[in-house]
Structures are given as structure tokens and as C-alpha cells.
Amino acid sequence: NGMLTMYAPKMGTDDGGAAIWGDAATFIPWNMYQAYGDSAILKQNYSDMKAWVDWITKHTKVPNLWIGCFQFGDWLALDGEVPGLPTGKTDEDYIASVYYYASTKIVAETAKVLGHSEDAKKYQKQAEKILQAIRDEYVTKNGRLAIDTQTAYALALYFNIVPKDKKARVAKDLVTRLHKDNDHLKTGFVGTPFINQVLSQNGYHKLAMKIFMQEDFPSWLYAVKLGATTVWERWNSVEADGSMNPEGMNSLNHYSIGAVMEWVYRYVLGIREHKNGYQRIEFAPMFDYRLKHVKGHYDSSYGRFNVEYQIETDESHMIKVNLDVPYGTVVKADLPRAKRVNVNGEEKDNGFELTVGHYEINYIPTHDY
Structure with a gap:
């Protein structure tokens, strides 16, 4: 029915339907199309891309917001308020709704590329309704975000959740949040790929560089200094004394936070x-x-x-x-x-x-x- 399972291959389980992980259905074909300019992958996956968005629409409890399903949230973020809970502090429904919007927009754009004009109109209209619902729920008319976390600000900027004239305000609020966090990341799987990108986009490249070059926990160079040659699942899968993190889930080859390299290629190397x-x-x-x-x-x-x-x-x-x-x-x-x-x-x-x-x-x- 359009739902994506939690694992591929699914290993005998039918659990799933979570934001970001399931959004592979839309993001992967779209990103492949962006990279190669070949619409064949969109044709091959179009029905599945639509089915995924339609599945979300059917299963959310509130029209135009993805609410009421299990979500991973900002997985393994460091700002969670409940010790041992790996979902982070950023509201899971906010994250899911942002990705519901992003996936719906991708389907609208894909329909346009493939010449399905009725679908293009339908999903574009739906994306606009989702965006408005997110703004009504999470953004004040002056541009203050209801959720004061690094990831919430990063998503709002990266996916253009806030209107253009409010971006400077939100970027400034993100910088304030980072300063409160001693210019170190507290983001998990969701926020990490975007923080440096939105900083560089909005006039704070120097701060993005400072975060990138930090050497103490949590940072990328913390892992490098401990001898890492692959990206870890957690910021501290290995502790400073060389022991494994006692919380578990310590894959030492888990790309996730390595997604900062998109920022390196775009803004440091310059292939924008x-x-x-x-x-x-x-x-x-x-x-x-x-x-x-x-x-x-x-x-x-x-x-x-x-x-x-x-x-x-x-x-x-x-x-x-x-x-x-x-x-x-x-x-x-x-x-x-x-x-x-x-x-x-x-x-x-x-x-x-x-x-x-x-x-x-x-x-x-x-x-x-």
C-alpha cells in the first residue's frame, strides 16, 4: 500500500512507515535524477513515489501534518530531555511533517518532469497546504520557531519552511542556539547534514568552519583523533578512553553524520x-x-x-x-x-x-x- 519497511531487505518484518527512512522512496530517485539528468529513474519509481506520499496522507491523524505515527525523530541527537531516549529534543511530528512536505514537493516536481500535468497540479497544491499547516503550527507571524533546537532551525531554513523575509531572523536564532551550546553540534541523523549548509547559505560560513574544525566531543575530528577511518553511528560510539559507549548501538561504519561532506563539496571545495x-x-x-x-x-x-x-x-x-x-x-x-x-x-x-x-x-x- 505504499509503506516502506524499516529495513531493506525487510528481514521478515512489516514494521515501518517512518519519516526520513521511508522518504528514501522519493529522495533517492530525485537525487539520482539531479546527479545524472536522466529521467529514467523517475519513470521507474514514479508510482512508488506517489504511493509513499499517499500512504502518509491516509495514515496521519491531522490533515496536512504528519502526526500520530511512530517516528525516529532526530535519531541519536544529544539534546534529548529523557536520558537513554535516542529521539532527541526536536518534536518528532514537526520533523515528520517537514519531510511529508518535502516528499510531496518532490512528487509534484517529478510529475512535471514526466509530463503528468494533473498530478503535478494535485501534489503541488497538496505541498502548499502542508507548508501552510506547518507554518500555522510551528512558526509565529514574526518568524519565531516554536521549537528551539539546532535541528528545528536547520530544517526550517533548508526546506524553506519559513518565508524568505523571515530567514535572517531564523538563521540568527540558530546562531544564538549554537552559541548557547558552546558552538558544538547537538544534532542527530536528521539535523547534521543541514546545519553547516544553512549557516554558510545565510552568512555564517565562519561559524560553520569553526564547528567543522572542533576537535573535542561532539565533533567529527573527535572521532578522527581517536583513530576513526569510518563514520560512527554515535558522536561518541568510542569514548575518550578508547572503550565502547555503554549505551549500545555502536556501529563504527554508519554514514549518517558523515553527510556533512555535502557541505564540504558545495561550500569549501566550491562545487555549489x-x-x-x-x-x-x-x-x-x-x-x-x-x-x-x-x-x-x-x-x-x-x-x-x-x-x-x-x-x-x-x-x-x-x-x-x-x-x-x-x-x-x-x-x-x-x-x-x-x-x-x-x-x-x-x-x-x-x-x-x-x-x-x-x-x-x-x-x-x-x-x-
């Missing part, structure tokens, strides 16, 4: 936005003095897009950027603190486009790092 499966790429890195030399690549279906940059390379604060653009790809470069830049010996205005080739770019920023 893309269209048609990376046929067009917006390259817009954000520099920070704590990472002076950054190098990485993405293997798109057009070929490998290589990025390498160094900041503060000499006394004049020169920035150097090397790019390799594959055949068939157009890259629009928007470099920070730049007006005129030197590209392979030729002066260009910032915001220039590049096609296939190797490029050596350098410029002196308007302000040093």
Missing part, C-alpha cells in the same frame, strides 16, 4: 549548484584561513571536474585556483572577494564562464583572509 547532470556547474568556493590549501574533484557523467586552490600564497595575499573542466561542461566561476581575476594570463571580470580545458587563476582579494 549544477544543472542537467553537471552539464552546467556553478563554482563558488568560500575560503577560510583554517584551510589554506584545498584539493578535490567530482566525477560527473561528463568527466572529472578538478578543483585545487591555495589562499594567502604570498605577502600580497595572492589566491591561486586551478580548475580542469571536462568536455561538454560549462563552469560559471564566482570567486569570493574578487573583482578582476587573471585566467591563464588573461584579465577577466569575476563571474566568468569556462568550457573544456585546464585553467590557472590568480587574484589578490579585496580583503585578506
Whole structure:
């Protein structure tokens, strides 16, 4: 009937129907389509994507809000008020309703791509009703969020739950919350992928970098310093003394909080936005003095897009950027603190486009790092 079980393969259990885990039905085909620009995966999964959203609609206790079902919440968050309860402090119904909205919107967009205009209208209208219901329930008219947790703010910003003119207020409230938490994350599986992204999007990249570079618990580098070569299920699956966390559920190869790497690729490396499966790429890195030399690549279906940059390379604060653009790809470069830049010996205005080739770019920023 459209429900997704808790496990795949389902291992003999029919339990399921929980937000985020079940939203794999919509998010995975949509993300694959975004990455490759090939609508075949949407055609293959369209009926299941619709069935999932329709299943939620049938089983929620309140119209347009996903309420009254078992939910995992912000799994293994550190802000839970009941010791030993792994669901975190963020209201589970709020999280579920946000994902109900996101999945419904994905179905509407998928219908549009596949030319199902009636479905596109139907699910778009439904998404608008869900969004309004979430705003009525959880956001004041001045933009204050009813739930004061890092994850609640991150979801509100990332999924555009708050109107555009209220985003600055919500971003500021998120920063205030983070400062109260000593600029350390308290997020679980749900909030962690989005915190740094919404900070960088809304003018707080420096704080995102600070959080990323923290070395004490809870942080990514806490695990690295204890010798981790894979991502753990918990922020502290291994304790500082090397013993296993006594609470249990200590998978040491559990990607979850490793999802911060999307932020690294988008904002640190700079492969920001893309269209048609990376046929067009917006390259817009954000520099920070704590990472002076950054190098990485993405293997798109057009070929490998290589990025390498160094900041503060000499006394004049020169920035150097090397790019390799594959055949068939157009890259629009928007470099920070730049007006005129030197590209392979030729002066260009910032915001220039590049096609296939190797490029050596350098410029002196308007302000040093």
C-alpha cells in the first residue's frame, strides 16, 4: 500500500512507515535524477513515489501534518530531555511533517518532469497546504520557531519552511542556539547534514568552519583523533578512553553524520549548484584561513571536474585556483572577494564562464583572509 519497511531487505518484518527512512522512496530517485539528468529513474519509481506520499496522507491523524505515527525523530541527537531516549529534543511530528512536505514537493516536481500535468497540479497544491499547516503550527507571524533546537532551525531554513523575509531572523536564532551550546553540534541523523549548509547559505560560513574544525566531543575530528577511518553511528560510539559507549548501538561504519561532506563539496571545495547532470556547474568556493590549501574533484557523467586552490600564497595575499573542466561542461566561476581575476594570463571580470580545458587563476582579494 505504499509503506516502506524499516529495513531493506525487510528481514521478515512489516514494521515501518517512518519519516526520513521511508522518504528514501522519493529522495533517492530525485537525487539520482539531479546527479545524472536522466529521467529514467523517475519513470521507474514514479508510482512508488506517489504511493509513499499517499500512504502518509491516509495514515496521519491531522490533515496536512504528519502526526500520530511512530517516528525516529532526530535519531541519536544529544539534546534529548529523557536520558537513554535516542529521539532527541526536536518534536518528532514537526520533523515528520517537514519531510511529508518535502516528499510531496518532490512528487509534484517529478510529475512535471514526466509530463503528468494533473498530478503535478494535485501534489503541488497538496505541498502548499502542508507548508501552510506547518507554518500555522510551528512558526509565529514574526518568524519565531516554536521549537528551539539546532535541528528545528536547520530544517526550517533548508526546506524553506519559513518565508524568505523571515530567514535572517531564523538563521540568527540558530546562531544564538549554537552559541548557547558552546558552538558544538547537538544534532542527530536528521539535523547534521543541514546545519553547516544553512549557516554558510545565510552568512555564517565562519561559524560553520569553526564547528567543522572542533576537535573535542561532539565533533567529527573527535572521532578522527581517536583513530576513526569510518563514520560512527554515535558522536561518541568510542569514548575518550578508547572503550565502547555503554549505551549500545555502536556501529563504527554508519554514514549518517558523515553527510556533512555535502557541505564540504558545495561550500569549501566550491562545487555549489549544477544543472542537467553537471552539464552546467556553478563554482563558488568560500575560503577560510583554517584551510589554506584545498584539493578535490567530482566525477560527473561528463568527466572529472578538478578543483585545487591555495589562499594567502604570498605577502600580497595572492589566491591561486586551478580548475580542469571536462568536455561538454560549462563552469560559471564566482570567486569570493574578487573583482578582476587573471585566467591563464588573461584579465577577466569575476563571474566568468569556462568550457573544456585546464585553467590557472590568480587574484589578490579585496580583503585578506
